[in-house]
Amino acid sequence: MNIIDIIVKKKNKEVLTKEEIEYAINSYLDGTVKDYQMSALLMAIVLNGMNMEETYYLTNVMLYSGDVNDLSEIKGDVVDKHSTGGVGDKTTLILGPILASMGLKMAKMSGRGLGHTGGTIDKLESIKGFKVELSRDEFIKEVNEIGMSVISQSGNIVPADKKLYQLRDVTGTTESIPLIASSIMSKKIASGSKNIIIDLKVGNGALMKDLDSARELAHYMIEIGKKFERNVVCVLTNMSEPLGKNIGNGLEVLESIDYLNGKASRDLKELITKLVTVAMKVSVGMSEDDAIKLMNEKINSGEALDKFKQFVKAQNGDIDNIEISSKMLQINSSKEGFLKSINTLKLGELARNLGAGRLSKEDEIDYGVGFVINKKVGDLILPGEELLKVYYNKKDIRIDEILSCFEVVEEPVLKQDIIIEVIGG
Numbered sequence: 001m002n003i004i005d006i007i008v009k010k011k012n013k014e015v016l017t018k019e020e021i022e023y024a025i026n027s028y029l030d031g032t033v034k035d036y037q038m039s040a041l042l043m044a045i046v047l048n049g050m051n052m053e054e055t056y057y058l059t060n061v062m063l064y065s066g067d068v069n070d071l072s073e074i075k076g077d078v079v080d081k082h083s084t085g086g087v088g089d090k091t092t093l094i095l096g097p098i099l100a101s102m103g104l105k106m107a108k109m110s111g112r113g114l115g116h117t118g119g120t121i122d123k124l125e126s127i128k129g130f131k132v133e134l135s136r137d138e139f140i141k142e143v144n145e146i147g148m149s150v151i152s153q154s155g156n157i158v159p160a161d162k163k164l165y166q167l168r169d170v171t172g173t174t175e176s177i178p179l180i181a182s183s184i185m186s187k188k189i190a191s192g193s194k195n196i197i198i199d200l201k202v203g204n205g206a207l208m209k210d211l212d213s214a215r216e217l218a219h220y221m222i223e224i225g226k227k228f229e230r231n232v233v234c235v236l237t238n239m240s241e242p243l244g245k246n247i248g249n250g251l252e253v254l255e256s257i258d259y260l261n262g263k264a265s266r267d268l269k270e271l272i273t274k275l276v277t278v279a280m281k282v283s284v285g286m287s288e289d290d291a292i293k294l295m296n297e298k299i300n301s302g303e304a305l306d307k308f309k310q311f312v313k314a315q316n317g318d319i320d321n322i323e324i325s326s327k328m329l330q331i332n333s334s335k336e337g338f339l340k341s342i343n344t345l346k347l348g349e350l351a352r353n354l355g356a357g358r359l360s361k362e363d364e365i366d367y368g369v370g371f372v373i374n375k376k377v378g379d380l381i382l383p384g385e386e387l388l389k390v391y392y393n394k395k396d397i398r399i400d401e402i403l404s405c406f407e408v409v410e411e412p413v414l415k416q417d418i419i420i421e422v423i424g425g
């Protein structure tokens with residue numbers, strides 16, 4: 001067997017066998033298959049797809065490329081949440097402490113940025129000292145004692161995804177149903193949780209741009225979940241505008257703290273509430289009303305914020321030392337009207353260009369840069385009113401490009417709903 005034949009087969013839209021998929025992944029891991037060959041294969045998969053069976057084989061070989069966690073040492077109900085990636089998506093940083101304060105356990109392995117979308121691990125690293133790599137014992141102990149832990153794909157958990165993810169990030173091969181489904185499901189299955197909630201983003205800022213592709217991705221993940229006896233629920237959510245207000249690593253941590261302090265933007269609150277109710281339902285069968293009541297109690301009493309602080313401290317982070325750039329430029333609108341749309345993909349790319357994400361595998365993240373958006377779709381904008389703030393460091397700011405992401409019209413525009421539908425469970 002050789003990799004060139006496999007690349008050509010996929011280029012010609014043929015179905016790969018289990019053995020071919022295993023060969024490609026294992027040989028990439030041991031270095032026989034080079035980055036440029038794997039990039040070609042990934043691009044062929046992006047363009048020509050993989051059927052459910054191929055995707056299952058891909059998930060399986062990735063899953064067993066490393067260790068599979070056994071969470072039986074965790075006492076209580078474990079739930080895991082994963083996002084398919086968006087702009088301004090700080091959900092894990094808010095959901096984890098809320099669920100932990102409500103009595104669930106969240107043992108989570110998160111990723112770094114992918115393409116124009118940010119990653120939880122990069123966000124956490126904007127907190128000075130924060131350790132994203134823990135030993136297995138430290139991880140289990142933290143989940144048992146605090147109720148949550150978030151670590152990177154460290155140790156030997158799905159090393160195949162770690163290597164492929166880094167390559168996909170910088171080769172334009174992120175937007176593919178089989179690649180996303182196998183990447184997420186291999187990690188979620190290896191992480192050990194029986195209940196898996198996927199926040200599946202749809203829209204111009206997401207990897208899935210339209211509802212049909214999002215539904216297909218949900219179908220792939222639910223079916224793969226079944227093969228591994230996991231309960232997968234996909235919550236399809238709108239990513240046609242950034243989530244909340246802040247985009248960029250340190251800025252998103254600050255917004256998460258604000259949220260836990262009771263200062264939540266409408267869309268983020270809608271999303272968190274839905275994810276909390278789904279998590280409580282699938283893990284302990286709690287009704288929606290009871291879950292919302294308990295969640296509000298835990299936020300209002302400060303217990304959820306306390307959980308966040310305990311979690312940061314347990315992972316060596318200094319919550320009073322979050323990196324935010326000292327250089328800031330406020331951009332005001334020159335137009336009057338209603339905000340019709342935000343080109344979220346472009347805004348994510350511009351944040352990445354500022355340094356919030358990587359353009360090549362070796363790039364260092366600039367944790368303090370990003371945007372704070374002052375207007376959401378449907379808002380009225382007066383001339384001269386603040387549209388957003390840009391936190392920057394080294395790079396030049398292209399004000400015209402940033403402004404071109406915001407479409408302002410004369411007629412009133414409806415605000416967008418964030419929850420589209422829930423599939424599975």
Ligand code: URA
Binds near residue numbers: 180
């Ligand atoms: N999140 C992942 O973990 N993998 C993907 O491919 C996309 C989003």
